[in-house]
Amino acid sequence: MNQTSLSALLLFFSALLFSCNSNSNPLQQESERSVISPNATYETKALFENLDRIRHEYTLFGHQDALAYGVHWLDEPGRSDVKETSGSYPAVYGWELGDIELGASENLDGVNFDSMRGWIIEGFERGGVITIGWHMNNPVTGGNAWDISEGAVDAVLPGGSHHDTFNTWLDVFADFADNLTTEDGTKIPVLFRPFHEMNGTWFWWGIDHTSAESYQKLWRHTVAYLRDEKKLTNLLYVYSPDAISRLERKEDFFNWYPGDDYVDIIGLDDYHTVIGRFGFGGEDPVATLSHHLAWMVEEAEKRGKIPVFSETGDETVQTEDWYTGKLLQAIQKEPAARRIAYVLVWRNANESVDREDHYYVPYPGHPAAEDFIRFRNDPSILFEDDLPDLYVMPAE
């Protein structure tokens, strides 16, 4: 057999294998499943489809604020602690908008919004995925996201005293998101993750400061406003509670869920379970996290949504083998847990101008650097230089 026919045969068998796999996957049979914005751009829909396919074999790796600063550098073009330690940029870039609503030129961590826009374009143009969160200030008190002193959620709902203020804040966001375009006018798809960790007590939209019902109204209003009034076409909406270990029953994860018509992606934020902090994680923390991820994956699949591990990390990467000994194990222990589309670790705060000892990716020479490289080399983990084109619709 010559080389060409051998390749053709191999191609045929891999296509056959892929179609068998997809037939046995109930999610792929739900043909009506799609993104919640009917007018979403081609690239946005393609990203959703590609993440949904790729997650059956691979997990993308993401880092918050990856291009803006690292533990030992600030605002230097081309730099990234992930790249300097591993050789590649991350596959997913997380960004943060807190303070944009006040008309500030920098976010709450000192990242300039114009530069951020440039970094978002840069990451997208290299094939990466963009996700944006928002530690939105408290619209009632003028305090920050951690100001839990007033019933702010009810105040921003339609009919509430601060509804108009809230809408003008959403206008600011809409302007920013709508202007994330490349030179040829392509709008950059964004996984938008507002009002996260609502089952924690620390944000004004969190548990104890509002009812689950009001939270759902807040979410639905936000989506309806951005999607239907502002007509944004490049957003996928991410619902992401904090650790399932915090909940009385894991089913409570969906207490705040605004409904399938308002969410594209379901995420989990969890820093503590895998290392057993605060008694989270029980006897076998890795197994517990794996079980939580697996459960979330299956729940997301039932709803036609994409599951992700939206935030995690071991601050200062204290556990030297955290990446392969904890995180990778948790992702791989239960088969369903493997089907998360990405895992994103939190930011590497600059030690001189920002916070000391607040970083989640080892910089070169850090005791956990070798293990991070082992993690990067795992065949199931994708960094940016491993990515296929996520913005072209896969063939049926």
Ligand code: BMA
């Ligand atoms: C938190 C910390 C804070 C930061 C906030 C928003 O978890 O990293 O220092 O201000 O995220 O990025």
